[in-house]
Amino acid sequence: MAAMTILAVDDSASMRGMVSFTLKGAGYQVLEAVDGQDGLDKARGRRVDLVLTDQNMPRMDGLTLIRSLRDTPEYKSVPILMLTTESSPEMKAKGKAAGATGWLVKPFDPKQLVAVVRKVAG
């Protein structure tokens, strides 16, 4: 069975690297994108099983990426997790309204990240 593909969207190269390191260690394939627009382009170009996105990024932020993906038929039910330093209830409510599956606050615990990904991706 082919490994699931996770799209990690973050404008910080080191953060993408740490997400990638953690998830590849758990057996997932990881595709990286440098901002929301890049994430949208990459998600539309191939099948992605789960999206993990930052909020504050140049060109396109995480909430806009989620809304754009949810407008795409292939991504209506694909799990999308926010991974951000933002933790206010207002932002979480916006994320939920945009269609996010869950919200993780940075810095993430590697074991917890893998556990959450396993839970939502099945």
Add this chain to the structure above:
Amino acid sequence: MDALEQRSDLGMDRIAHTFRSHNQECARQLSAAGADLARLQMLLDEAMQRMSAAFGRISAALDEGDSHAVVVNLQYQDICGQLLASLRRRLACTEALVGGLSVPFAAAMAVAGGNHHADRSLAQLVAQMDAGLEPAHGGVEPCPVAQAQPGCGAVELF
């Protein structure tokens, strides 16, 4: 006094009123910007200390072969680095604002010459800036960097 002189006096009053209003607004903005600069400088110092501490923890975690601690502290260092970059950009903007405000303010002072009202405004400005700087240096204002802990963040599934 003829009608022309009366109109001229009214015009001068309006100019003086406008000048005083502008003068007070400049003083208020400069005071706020001065306090903001002091607070930003304090946050910058704090963020740099936090980054340095994170580097120390990363180094220790590498020595111990603790990949979990390395990943967590690298993230923390990365977050502090982004905050530092953001603070530096804001500091530059505030400095530019202070510079921009100082020029018209200084010009207004020069035009005012021996105007006592203008002199008082300058004294008030200095007093306000001093008052604004003290609490910021004393760490009275909440510091988001200081509040951040090297622990891991929360998870919430919708």
